[in-house]
Amino acid sequence: MSEPTDKRRGSPSPKPAAAWRRKFRSLASIRAYEDKAADDSRRIRLPGKFNDVYLHTASQVLVFLIMTYAIYILFAGHNNPGGGFVGGLVTATGFVLLYLAFDSKTVRQIIPVNFRSIGAAGVLIAVLTGAVPALMGEPFLTHRTDHARLPLVGDVHLATAVLFDIGVFLAVLGTAMTIISNISEDE
Amino acid sequence: MTSLHLAILTPFLAMPIVPFLYRGFRRIHTGWFVLFVPLLLFFYFLRHFPLSAEEPAVLVLPWIPQLGVDFAVYADALSLLFALIITGMGALVVFYSIFYMSKEREALHNFYVYLLCFLGAMLGVVLSDNLIVLYLFWELTSLSSFLLIAFWFQRAKSRQGAVKALLITLFGGFSMFLGFLMVAEATGSFSIRHIIAHAALLKEHGLFLPAMLLILLGAFAKSAQFPFYIWLPDAMEAPTPISAYLHSATMVKAGLYLVARLTPAFGGGDVWFWVITAVGIVTLLWASFLAVRQIDLKAMLAFSTVSQLGLIMSLLGIASLALAPGMPETRAKLFAAAAFAAVFHLLNHSVFKGSLFMVVGILDHELGTRDIRKLGGLMGVMPVSFTLAVIGAFSMAGLPPFGGFLSKELFFTGTLTALKELSWPAIWIPVLAWLASLFTFVYCMILVFRTFTGRQQTALLDKPPHEAPAGMLMPPVILSALAILFFFVPNALSAHLLDPAAKTILPGLAAPGEPLFGHVSHWHGPSPELAMTLGIVLFGVFLFRHLPKWSGIYDHLPRKWTLNTAFDKSLLGLEKLSSRLTARYMTGYIRHYLSYILGFMILLVGGALLLLNAFHPDPSGGARVEAYELAVALCIVVSAYFLLISRSRLTSIIALSAVGLLVSLYYIFFRAPDLALTQLVVETISTALFLLCFYFLPKLQHVEVPRSFRLTNLVLSVGVGLVFTLLGLAVTGHRLFEPISRYYENAKELAGANNIVNAILVDFRGFDTMLEIVVLFTAGLGVFTLIRFRNRRRHEP
Numbered sequence: 005m006s007e008p009t010d011k012r013r014g015s016p017s018p019k020p021a022a023a024w025r026r027k028f029r030s031l032a033s034i035r036a037y038e039d040k041a042a043d044d045s046r047r048i049r050l051p052g053k054f055n056d057v058y059l060h061t062a063s064q065v066l067v068f069l070i071m072t073y074a075i076y077i078l079f080a081g082h083n084n085p086g087g088g089f090v091g092g093l094v095t096a097t098g099f100v101l102l103y104l105a106f107d108s109k110t111v112r113q114i115i116p117v118n119f120r121s122i123g124a125a126g127v128l129i130a131v132l133t134g135a136v137p138a139l140m141g142e143p144f145l146t147h148r149t150d151h152a153r154l155p156l157v158g159d160v161h162l163a164t165a166v167l168f169d170i171g172v173f174l175a176v177l178g179t180a181m182t183i184i185s186n187i188s189e190d191e
Numbered sequence: 192m193t194s195l196h197l198a199i200l201t202p203f204l205a206m207p208i209v210p211f212l213y214r215g216f217r218r219i220h221t222g223w224f225v226l227f228v229p230l231l232l233f234f235y236f237l238r239h240f241p242l243s244a245e246e247p248a249v250l251v252l253p254w255i256p257q258l259g260v261d262f263a264v265y266a267d268a269l270s271l272l273f274a275l276i277i278t279g280m281g282a283l284v285v286f287y288s289i290f291y292m293s294k295e296r297e298a299l300h301n302f303y304v305y306l307l308c309f310l311g312a313m314l315g316v317v318l319s320d321n322l323i324v325l326y327l328f329w330e331l332t333s334l335s336s337f338l339l340i341a342f343w344f345q346r347a348k349s350r351q352g353a354v355k356a357l358l359i360t361l362f363g364g365f366s367m368f369l370g371f372l373m374v375a376e377a378t379g380s381f382s383i384r385h386i387i388a389h390a391a392l393l394k395e396h397g398l399f400l401p402a403m404l405l406i407l408l409g410a411f412a413k414s415a416q417f418p419f420y421i422w423l424p425d426a427m428e429a430p431t432p433i434s435a436y437l438h439s440a441t442m443v444k445a446g447l448y449l450v451a452r453l454t455p456a457f458g459g460g461d462v463w464f465w466v467i468t469a470v471g472i473v474t475l476l477w478a479s480f481l482a483v484r485q486i487d488l489k490a491m492l493a494f495s496t497v498s499q500l501g502l503i504m505s506l507l508g509i510a511s512l513a514l515a516p517g518m519p520e521t522r523a524k525l526f527a528a529a530a531f532a533a534v535f536h537l538l539n540h541s542v543f544k545g546s547l548f549m550v551v552g553i554l555d556h557e558l559g560t561r562d563i564r565k566l567g568g569l570m571g572v573m574p575v576s577f578t579l580a581v582i583g584a585f586s587m588a589g590l591p592p593f594g595g596f597l598s599k600e601l602f603f604t605g606t607l608t609a610l611k612e613l614s615w616p617a618i619w620i621p622v623l624a625w626l627a628s629l630f631t632f633v634y635c636m637i638l639v640f641r642t643f644t645g646r647q648q649t650a651l652l653d654k655p656p657h658e659a660p661a662g663m664l665m666p667p668v669i670l671s672a673l674a675i676l677f678f679f680v681p682n683a684l685s686a687h688l689l690d691p692a693a694k695t696i697l698p699g700l701a702a703p704g705e706p707l708f709g710h711v712s713h714w715h716g717p718s719p720e721l722a723m724t725l726g727i728v729l730f731g732v733f734l735f736r737h738l739p740k741w742s743g744i745y746d747h748l749p750r751k752w753t754l755n756t757a758f759d760k761s762l763l764g765l766e767k768l769s770s771r772l773t774a775r776y777m778t779g780y781i782r783h784y785l786s787y788i789l790g791f792m793i794l795l796v797g798g799a800l801l802l803l804n805a806f807h808p809d810p811s812g813g814a815r816v817e818a819y820e821l822a823v824a825l826c827i828v829v830s831a832y833f834l835l836i837s838r839s840r841l842t843s844i845i846a847l848s849a850v851g852l853l854v855s856l857y858y859i860f861f862r863a864p865d866l867a868l869t870q871l872v873v874e875t876i877s878t879a880l881f882l883l884c885f886y887f888l889p890k891l892q893h894v895e896v897p898r899s900f901r902l903t904n905l906v907l908s909v910g911v912g913l914v915f916t917l918l919g920l921a922v923t924g925h926r927l928f929e930p931i932s933r934y935y936e937n938a939k940e941l942a943g944a945n946n947i948v949n950a951i952l953v954d955f956r957g958f959d960t961m962l963e964i965v966v967l968f969t970a971g972l973g974v975f976t977l978i979r980f981r982n983r984r985r986h987e988p
Contacts, residue, residue, distance in 0.1 A: 077868070083945035085864035087952060093872040100879045120975065123968045130961050145957040149943030163943055165953040168961075172953070175964040179971030180876060186978045187883045 056105065063105035070098035078173050079166065088169035092126075092176030099181055108189045119185060123178025130171030133164060193250045195264045198235055199318055202228055202311030206304050213300035221299045222289035229281035229310060236274045239266060242691050245703065249320050249384055259381050263320040268691030272534065273317035273441075273448055275688075276541045280440045281310050283666035287549055288432040290663040291556060302342060302430075309335035309437060316445050322371040322381045326364070329413070332442050333360040339437060340429040352425035355758070359422045363412020367449075370405030373398040374456075387455045387698070394460070403457050406449070407466060414446025415497045416504060417474040421754050424493040431552030434489065439496045439548055440541040447500065447537060450507050451530075451696045458511030458697075468609070471505025472623050474498065479630035483637065484745045488551045488561040491634055492544065495587065498627060499540050502602060505624070506533035509605045512612070513697050520700075524707075525608045527700055531685070531693040531708035532601030538689070539586065539594040539677060546670035547583035547638070550576050553663055554642070559653030563637070568647030572656040575664050577643045582671040588635040588731075589628065589724060594677030596724075597711060599628070603720040625723055632731035633738070640735075681711040786907055793910040800917055807924035820860060827853045838893070840885055848878040865948040 074094035077086030102111045134145040149163040205228050213221045252262040266274070285306070292299060312335060315328030334357075341353035375381050377396035378389045386393065393399055410416075415423040426438050437443070450467060457463050475498045482494035510530035513523040553576050554569075555561045570577045582593060589599030606621040649655065658664075677684060686706070694700070694707045701707040715721065734741065776787070800806050830849040837843045851874035858867035938950040952960050 081946060081949040081953075085868055085946065085948075087865070087946070087949040089952070090865070090869050090872055093869070093876055097872060097875050097879070100876065104879070120972065123971060127965055127968050130964055134957070134961060145954075145961070147942065147954050147957070161943070165942065165944065165950075165957075168953050168957060169949075172960060172964055175968050179964075179967050182971045183974045184876075184880060184883060186975050187880070187887075 059105045063101050067098045067101055070094060074098065078169065081169060082163055082166060088172030089176055092173040093180065095177050096180035100184060103188055119178045119181035123175050123182060126171045126174025126178055129174065130168055133168045133171060192252055195250055195266055195318065196252055196262065198232055199264065199311060199314045201232060202307040206307050209303045209307065210300040220289045220294045221303055222285050225303045225307065226282060226285045228307060229278045229285060233278035233282055236271055236278060239271055241687055242268055260323045261321055262324055263382060264318045265320040266318060267695045268688065269451060269695040270317045272688055272692045274314060277310065277313045277441050280436055280541060280545055283669060284432045284436040287663060287666040290660055291432050291552060292430065305335050305338045313441055317448055320383050322375065322383065326368050326371060329445065330364050332445060333357060333364060336437050336442055339433045340426050342430055346428065349428040352428040356422040356426045359412050359419050363409040363419065366405045367409025370402045373402035383452065390456045393456060400462065403463060406453065410446035410449045411470060414443050414500050414504065416470050416501060417477055418754050420474060420478060420497040421758060423497055424490050427489045427493045431548060431555060435545050435548030439544040443496065443500055444537060447503050447507065450504065454507065454511050454696050455698050459514035459516060464508050464511050467508030468505045468620065471501045471508055472620060474501025475505060476623050476627040479627045482634045483630055484742065486563045488563055491638060492547055492551060495634060496544055498631065503533050503537050506602060506605050509609050510696060513700060522612060523700055527697050527707050528601060529605035529608065530696045531689060532598055532605050534689045534692045535601060536598035539598045542670050542673045543583040543586040543595055546579055546667040549667040550580045550583065553659040557654065557659050558656055563641050565648055565651040566642045567645040569656055570643040573658045575658060579667045579671050580639050580643060582674055584635040584639045586674045588632045592678045593674045597678060597681055600720045603723050607719055628727050629731055632727050633734050636731065636735040685711055786903060789907045789911050793914050796918060797914040800921060806917060806921045808920040809924035813923060823853055823856050840888065844878060844881045848874050
């Protein structure tokens with residue numbers, strides 16, 4: 005982690021356009037591995053032939069679709085298939101797609117967050133949604149539901165269970181991304 | 192919450208403030224702020240006096256009422272005596288430490304936080320009525336003692352001493368906890384009041400003896416009785432104020448408190464009497480004998496503390512005979528005198544030993560050494576310290592006109608009573624007691640005269656000898672004044688504090704308002720006790736004068752076979768044993784761990800199926816198997832087979848994810864969209880993860896593996912497959928209970944959610960989910976740490 009990746013490869017600036025031309029190291033190395041001619045060393049030079057403009061273009065669109073879907077199933081979970089767990093995982097797949105299309109440095113510029121904090125925040129939210137009713141004298145993790153009329157949106161079904169589910173969502177997302185980003189950024 | 196609860200909690204409430212005071216007011220010694228806590232509490236407890244004749248009420252603050260665990264407190268005379276010692280000595284020690292602990296060099300914020308924690312825990316021990324709460328506070332005193340012994344943790348000896356003290360006292364505490372559980376089993380309550388009221392139930396119960404012995408183990412370990420005393424001399428690595436406070440005046444007396452407190456419940460039997468008296472007398476003799484040969488003044492005081500604790504312990508043992516069934520009242524009163532003596536000596540010991548420790552602390556602080564060979568002739572330079580040492584040591588030796596004389600006389604009376612009542616089997620009690628008192632006299636003389644008289648050896652000292660500052664002398668002066676005061680007004684003390692306390696040890700012997708023990712008199716006329724004291728003085732002076740001639744006997748003590756080496760050896764042995772045992776199965780190979788997990792699963796699930804004769808498949812209720820379902824099953828088998836034979840990792844990964852994706856098809860067939868969705872996403876993520884890890888894996892090679900390894904794999908894989916197939920089939924044959932799914936079908940009314948799966952996850956079984964994400968996140972942090980740690984190690988040269 006200490007050494008920036010571009011130095012070793014000799015390419016100067018970390019501009020996104022330039023970064024796009026670089027490969028996600030793991031994917032490249034898979035190819036290199038399969039290529040019997042490649043040497044066994046861990047620091048593999050990129051072949052430079054791989055043109056991933058399709059991947060870049062597609063992923064730019066797909067990531068937003070995946071994110072939108074993830075948020076949809078997070079909230080839809082109450083009444084339809086879905087929920088925090090799946091939502092978190094789907095979001096993670098979206099991020100993994102970014103990691104596959106771009107290198108980890110670019111991804112970190114795009115999502116400048118610490119995934120460990122996100123996971124911790126998720127666990128905290130889940131515990132707090134349990135603790136609040138406990139403090140008010142009800143059993144731990146008691147949920148309430150209610151309806152509210154919001155302007156423009158209309159009748160909305162509100163449930164505290166969704167808050168808990170958001171906690172699950174963040175915890176799953178944070179954990180999955182902590183693992184994935186760490187392995188992929190590891191040298 | 193009553194004021195008594197608040198009093199116990201006050202030190203804990205003050206704890207978090209101390210570091211801020213330390214940071215905020217660096218120029219004022221933090222001790223000045225802390226001093227308010229024990230002082231305030233001391234006056235609070237003084238307000239309970241004069242005591243009313245009737246029993247104080249148990250004040251209950253519900254905590255876990257379902258388990259009978261409540262924060263119940265109770266302030267009778269015995270508890271108040273201890274509370275006064277704890278807070279009074281606490282105030283003096285904090286005052287003393289202001290001058291002893293440098294505010295520039297020491298981590299005072301830690302020091303006072305630990306000290307306050309101890310103060311609160313100790314108050315909790317002596318005021319709790321609930322055994323579980325008492326146990327919690329008890330262990331908290333061990334813990335804070337550990338922190339205080341290791342306060343100068345830079346020294347290896349401090350750390351070793353702290354660990355030793357912790358191990359021994361925790362071992363005792365744990366066995367005591369077991370004893371408490373047995374007592375509660377027998378009497379149906381954790382409340383000490385309740386247990387004492389139902390002592391008859393306890394005495395008839397089969398667990399009476401084991402419970403008693405386990406509890407005594409805890410008390411002996413805490414009060415440093417033989418053979419557990421070895422931790423106390425090592426605990427002297429603590430700063431001297433701590434030694435004076437924890438390791439002589441208060442914490443080590445917790446064991447005595449427990450024995451005294453539980454005497455009404457356990458006392459009266461032979462076992463209780465013999466075990467406590469024998470352990471006490473042996474401790475008294477052995478420790479006083481060893482104290483004579485110590486060259487470190489603090490070690491000498493440590494051994495003397497051990498021996499004095501043994502003395503009080505043996506008195507409590509003798510006193511318990513007053514509760515023996517069928518004991519006539521006149522004889523019971525004779526034994527009851529021992530209870531009074533125990534309480535009196537306990538108070539005296541706190542006073543004179545605290546003062547002596549402070550004097551030794553002064554010597555250490557002003558001269559830089561406590562080695563008796565380097566000291567001498569300090570009488571002229573340090574007259575005040577000398578006077579204090581004389582008062583403390585003479586009180587300990589049992590000489591008039593100090594409080595120790597009175598309680599020592601009463602101690603002899605107690606041992607003689609035991610002899611008179613039990614005749615010859617108890618002959619050793621007064622004999623050993625007398626011998627031990629002789630050695631006590633000798634080391635008291637050494638303490639005073641080797642240090643303060645004789646030739647001054649200025650060259651051996653680090654600093655020129657000079658008298659301590661007035662602030663440091665103040666606390667021992669107060670204590671010494673008390674030692675003299677106790678001699679002159681014992682009856683006032685007795686009427687208000689000691690006699691009521693003795694009465695709580697032996698309830699029912701004296702009517703309320705009527706004293707248990709009569710008048711404390713200084714002069715009994717020519718009596719055996721006086722003869723014993725005179726003999727001690729005569730022989731003691733003789734032995735002290737001719738010390739070099741007989742101290743050779745200490746060289747004959749075994750050097751190799753001591754309790755300390757036994758302790759060290761057993762620790763090392765245990766460590767070796769456990770590491771050898773662990774190395775057997777923790778090999779570092781994932782394949783081994785997997786084989787344990789799978790093997791256990793086969794044994795457990797398969798064994799249960801077999802032994803409980805649970806395999807009765809009932810295919811009648813099943814649906815027809817469709818052709819497309821069979822086709823998918825075939826595809827799964829084919830991809831699994833590819834996984835086995837593939838020679839490239841990439842193929843393996845693809846084959847594996849094919850298996851997972853095909854399984855998710857089944858969820859769709861059986862209409863479980865939530866599961867299908869989750870399975871799909873999990874497959875996607877895990878494939879991505881595999882691809883990432885792929886980078887780090889070595890090239891897949893075909894190596895010849897031993898036949899046994901392949902055989903194990905075969906057995907495991909066939910076993911797992913078989914067990915799961917059988918389990919799946921067995922499920923169809925059992926309808927023992929109503930399915931619980933009916934309940935969840937009402938999710939709309941119960942949780943306001945149409946999606947039952949989600950309602951189960953977030954509402955019905957929300958607690959499970961919460962803990963699951965905690966586990967998940969912890970595992971994620973584990974992966975993170977492992978990767979980071981590996982990197983750090985690699986970067987190290």
